[in-house]
Amino acid sequence: xxxxxxxxxxxxxxxxxxxxxxxxxxxxxxxxxxxxxxxxxxxxxxxxxxxxxxxxxxxxxxxxxxxxxxxxxxxxxxxxxxxxxxxxxxxxxxxxxxxxxxxxxxxxxxxxxxxxxxxxxxxxxxxxxxxxxxxxxxxxxxxxxxxx
Amino acid sequence: xxxxxxxxxxxxxxxxxxxxxxxxxxxxxxxxxxxxxxxxxxxxxxxxxxxxxxxxxxxxxxxxxxxxxxxxxxxxxxxxxxxxxxxxxxxxxxxxxxxxxxxxxxxxxxxxxxxxxxxxxxxxxxxxxxxxxxxxxxxxxxxxxxxx
DNA sequence: CTACAAGCTCAACTTAACTTGAGGTCAAGC
DNA sequence: GCTTGACCTCAAGTTAAGTTGAGCTTGTAG
Numbered sequence: 001x002x003x004x005x006x007x008x009x010x011x012x013x014x015x016x017x018x019x020x021x022x023x024x025x026x027x028x029x030x031x032x033x034x035x036x037x038x039x040x041x042x043x044x045x046x047x048x049x050x051x052x053x054x055x056x057x058x059x060x061x062x063x064x065x066x067x068x069x070x071x072x073x074x075x076x077x078x079x080x081x082x083x084x085x086x087x088x089x090x091x092x093x094x095x096x097x098x099x100x101x102x103x104x105x106x107x108x109x110x111x112x113x114x115x116x117x118x119x120x121x122x123x124x125x126x127x128x129x130x131x132x133x134x135x136x137x138x139x140x141x142x143x144x145x146x147x148x
Numbered sequence: 149x150x151x152x153x154x155x156x157x158x159x160x161x162x163x164x165x166x167x168x169x170x171x172x173x174x175x176x177x178x179x180x181x182x183x184x185x186x187x188x189x190x191x192x193x194x195x196x197x198x199x200x201x202x203x204x205x206x207x208x209x210x211x212x213x214x215x216x217x218x219x220x221x222x223x224x225x226x227x228x229x230x231x232x233x234x235x236x237x238x239x240x241x242x243x244x245x246x247x248x249x250x251x252x253x254x255x256x257x258x259x260x261x262x263x264x265x266x267x268x269x270x271x272x273x274x275x276x277x278x279x280x281x282x283x284x285x286x287x288x289x290x291x292x293x294x295x296x
Numbered sequence: 297c298t299a300c301a302a303g304c305t306c307a308a309c310t311t312a313a314c315t316t317g318a319g320g321t322c323a324a325g326c
Numbered sequence: 327g328c329t330t331g332a333c334c335t336c337a338a339g340t341t342a343a344g345t346t347g348a349g350c351t352t353g354t355a356g
Contacts, residue, residue, distance in 0.1 A: 010332060020333085021315055029313090039322050041333055057255045061248055062210015065313070090256075097256040100209055101249060107205045108238075108245040158302060168303085169345055177343090187352050189303055213343070 006043040009034075016052040023052075031055055031069050047080045061100065154191040157182075164200040171200075179203055179217050195228045209248065 013020045026032045027042075032051050034042035051072065058068045074088040075081045081089075161168045174180045175190075180199050182190035199220065206216045222236040223229045229237075 008332080019315075022313085024334090025314060037322090039333085041322070054255070057251065059313090060210070061252045061255065062208070094256060097252055101252045101256070103205065104209045104245055104249045104252065107202070107209065108242060108249070156302080157304095167345075170343085172304090173344060185352090187303085189352070207343090 006045065007048065009042045009044070012044050012048055012052065016049055016056070018052055018056065026052070026055065026065075029065055029069060031065065031072055045080065050081075051075070063096075063100075067096075154193065155196065157190045157192070160192050160196055160200065164197055164204070166200055166204065174200070174203065174213075177213055177217060179213065179220055193228065198229075199223070211244075211248075215244075 007015070009020050009023055012018075012023055016023075018026075023032065027034060032044070032048050032055075034044050034048075037043055054072070055065075055068055058071075059065070071089055071093050074092050075085050155163070157168050157171055160166075160171055164171075166174075171180065175182060180192070180196050180203075182192050182196070185191055202220070203213075203216055206219075207213070219237055219241050222240055223233050
């Protein structure tokens with residue numbers, strides 16, 4: 001099949017809403033890839049748009065570029081991702097996303113519970129109690145957070 | 149009523165799992181507060197533990213200290229928060245938390261949908277389509293993200 | 297009463313994630 | 327064929343969120 005139109009860095013920037021400098025940066029970090037024209041300018045395949053979309057959404061919810069990069073490793077470098085490729089990425093991420101979602105819910109509902117239960121002491125707080133298992137199993141850190 | 153035991157910075161650090169330096173930092177940023185002994189040492193009320201718990205949980209899900217500080221403004225400085233105080237904080241945050249949760253779900257399920265629908269082009273991706281309303285309403289930025 | 301762990305302040309360093317700027321190249325329109 | 331906007335590289339600056347270290351003070355246990 002005829003190659004779909006390639007995109008310049010400026011076009012990707014415009015379409016994805018990400019600065020050119022950020023795209024350069026992502027490329028340096030291995031999150032996206034381009035090839036070069038004879039004049040050394042970057043050209044991107046269309047799949048870069050979806051990659052950037054995922055990068056931004058993931059970042060927005062507090063996932064670091066390093067983690068995103070790791071997850072994106074499961075996508076192929078050379079070609080447009082297939083259904084199977086997405087499947088790999090999705091399952092690789094599902095756990096950590098589920099975990100983050102449950103943590104957010106806990107924060108949201110935990111606050112509500114604190115109101116409902118009327119507890120004034122941190123020691124009896126339902127938000128706190130979730131972590132108590134943890135506090136017995138290791139150093140002081142991480143309690144109060146959802147179990148990992 | 150007799151004042152509940154106050155905590156030193158070291159005790160708060162141990163019980164909350166946060167470094168002493170971080171507590172100093174949070175205080176400098178107005179996220180927590182202490183009073184001083186005659187010897188200029190910090191003393192914290194017990195409510196600081198819950199504050200720190202909330203700070204850490206919120207940070208863990210990608211909320212910045214600035215946002216957390218803003219939310220914590222609704223908690224009283226001088227006394228242990230009442231049910232009413234928590235209520236204010238909770239409702240102030242609920243929207244942004246709900247929004248983040250839905251964004252995370254969109255990321256998680258969006259990936260799955262991409263697999264399910266088999267779409268290979270960003271232009272037809274369900275993850276993408278959510279943002280299309282936005283792309284018509286302003287600059288290029290922010291599309292692909294959940295609407296705010 | 298003295299040793300020494302725990303505190304204090306302030307400045308400087310660190311990492312992540314970019315942005316800005318300088319100085320130079322490419323390519324599309326007139 | 328040249329001008330002008332888009333690109334290129336590389337270095338340095340920026341903001342957030344802390345950490346580390348130096349130099350000095352406090353408070354508690356023996």
